[in-house]
Amino acid sequence: MRVLVVGGGGREHALVWKLAQSPLVQRLYAAPGNPGIARHATCVALATDALDDLVAFARDEGIDLTVVGPEAPLVAGLVDRLAQAGRAAFGPGARAAAIEGSKVFAKGLMARHGIPTARFATFDDPAHARRYCRETGAPIVVKADGLAAGKGAIVCRTLDEADAAVGECMERKAFGSAGTRVVVEEFLTGEEVSFFALSNGRDPFPLAAAQDHKTVFDGDRGPNTGGMGAYSPVASFDAAMERRVMETIVGPTLAALAKEGAPYRGVLYAGLMLTTDGPKVFEFNCRFGDPECQALMVRWPGDLVPLLLAAARGDAWPALAAWPSQASVCVALASGGYPGKYATGLPIEGVDAAARHAGVRVFHAGTALADGRLVTAGGRVLSVTAVAATLQGAIDAAYGAIGEIRFEGMHYRTDIGRRRPAT
Numbered sequence: 001m002r003v004l005v006v007g008g009g010g011r012e013h014a015l016v017w018k019l020a021q022s023p024l025v026q027r028l029y030a031a032p033g034n035p036g037i038a039r040h041a042t043c044v045a046l047a048t049d050a051l052d053d054l055v056a057f058a059r060d061e062g063i064d065l066t067v068v069g070p071e072a073p074l075v076a077g078l079v080d081r082l083a084q085a086g087r088a089a090f091g092p093g094a095r096a097a098a099i100e101g102s103k104v105f106a107k108g109l110m111a112r113h114g115i116p117t118a119r120f121a122t123f124d125d126p127a128h129a130r131r132y133c134r135e136t137g138a139p140i141v142v143k144a145d146g147l148a149a150g151k152g153a154i155v156c157r158t159l160d161e162a163d164a165a166v167g168e169c170m171e172r173k174a175f176g177s178a179g180t181r182v183v184v185e186e187f188l189t190g191e192e193v194s195f196f197a198l199s200n201g202r203d204p205f206p207l208a209a210a211q212d213h214k215t216v217f218d219g220d221r222g223p224n225t226g227g228m229g230a231y232s233p234v235a236s237f238d239a240a241m242e243r244r245v246m247e248t249i250v251g252p253t254l255a256a257l258a259k260e261g262a263p264y265r266g267v268l269y270a271g272l273m274l275t276t277d278g279p280k281v282f283e284f285n286c287r288f289g290d291p292e293c294q295a296l297m298v299r300w301p302g303d304l305v306p307l308l309l310a311a312a313r314g315d316a317w318p319a320l321a322a323w324p325s326q327a328s329v330c331v332a333l334a335s336g337g338y339p340g341k342y343a344t345g346l347p348i349e350g351v352d353a354a355a356r357h358a359g360v361r362v363f364h365a366g367t368a369l370a371d372g373r374l375v376t377a378g379g380r381v382l383s384v385t386a387v388a389a390t391l392q393g394a395i396d397a398a399y400g401a402i403g404e405i406r407f408e409g410m411h412y413r414t415d416i417g418r419r420r421p422a423t
């Protein structure tokens with residue numbers, strides 16, 4: 001088979017690394033890829049938003065399966081375009097991807113079908129949004145409707161913060177047209193878990209849970225980032241909780257999408273809060289999480305391809321071997337200043353030495369080659385991922401390997417995998 005992976009971050013490096021091990025894959029391409037991905041796949045210089053060029057490439061190269069990493073091309077309809085060209089792709093079409101692309105759509109779907117989520121209201125008038133915030137009280141969460149590169153959910157501790165958040169989204173247009181409408185949502189408390197399930201358009205297939213660490217500093221302090229690290233499995237997310245989430249959230253959500261004429265194919269990422277009232281959805285994403293994907297791929301039992309193909313083609317599920325009891329940890333190494341402004345082009349040392357540590361994989365996120373030298377090229381630069389018999393073993397292995405890596409301004413959280421359950 002010929003497989004194309006769309007994307008060029010740590011998530012896509014983990015996917016490519018895993019796909020490269022499949023005996024079913026003869027040719028592997030990535031668009032645009034990165035220097036780490038280039039070790040396993042042929043990188044083609046096509047951007048993830050160059051939909052016409054991606055479809056033309058898949059057609060001309062006879063790509064049998066396109067695996068779409070990021071949300072933007074899914075929401076923009078890349079999978080529909082590939083289907084029109086007769087090319088199978090892993091990921092939902094635009095209508096189903098709206099579960100991430102429009103929070104108004106996702107919340108409405110959950111409300112119409114009784115899926116547990118935070119109480120909410122939607123607004124296209126800032127005065128009405130502010131009035132609702134005052135009626136409901138703080139803390140409260142203001143969310144831009146559309147895609148906002150992970151920055152569109154603003155947790156407001158006070159009504160002043162809520163006023164400002166409404167202004168940012170709706171008046172100052174900080175997220176462009178994505179903030180024309182907002183969802184104002186109840187603040188949920190509990191432990192946050194990212195749960196992943198596949199769908200072939202009809203039946204769900206549970207994968208596994210991971211926990212992300214979204215803020216930039218240790219102890220869950222500082223501004224939110226794309227994700228500073230993740231680990232899997234999550235102790236509080238046991239088999240009973242997984243069954244409950246499949247029965248009350250994932251199954252009903254996929255059935256609801258099918259019933260509303262938008263059957264879902266691909267991976268559904270449920271952002272869950274484990275509240276005292278049971279698990280509730282605070283967001284759906286239409287793709288694997290980054291860095292959760294890195295933590296999942298190093299634990300994944302067996303070949304990834306048959307499952308992705310079944311999801312893409314709408315076929316019956318093949319068997320997936322049981323997930324190993326091994327634990328994994330992924331720690332993001334970020335550029336100085338991230339998630340704010342940061343420099344790029346700084347030389348990176350020690351990646352190969354780190355990768356020689358037992359159980360460790362170094363996935364590239366924001367790297368580039370300059371005159372043959374590996375340099376920084378993004379906010380999250382590398383994803384150091386380790387797998388071991390225990391979570392503590394994986395933590396020790398990941399941080400041991402990080403000790404080998406250096407670039408100017410490099411920073412990372414030192415507490416990945418060590419979050420205490422919320423009390």
Ligand code: AMP
Pocket residue numbers: 118141150151152153155185186187188189192214224271282283
């Ligand atoms: P999102 O951009 O939707 O991933 O949200 C970013 C972060 O905001 C999440 O990881 C949560 O920590 C937090 N968040 C979002 N919605 C809620 C909510 N309803 N209650 C509490 N925290 C939330």
Ligand code: GLY
Pocket residue numbers: 150212226227285288289290291292
């Ligand atoms: N790790 C969070 C995300 O991928 O959205």
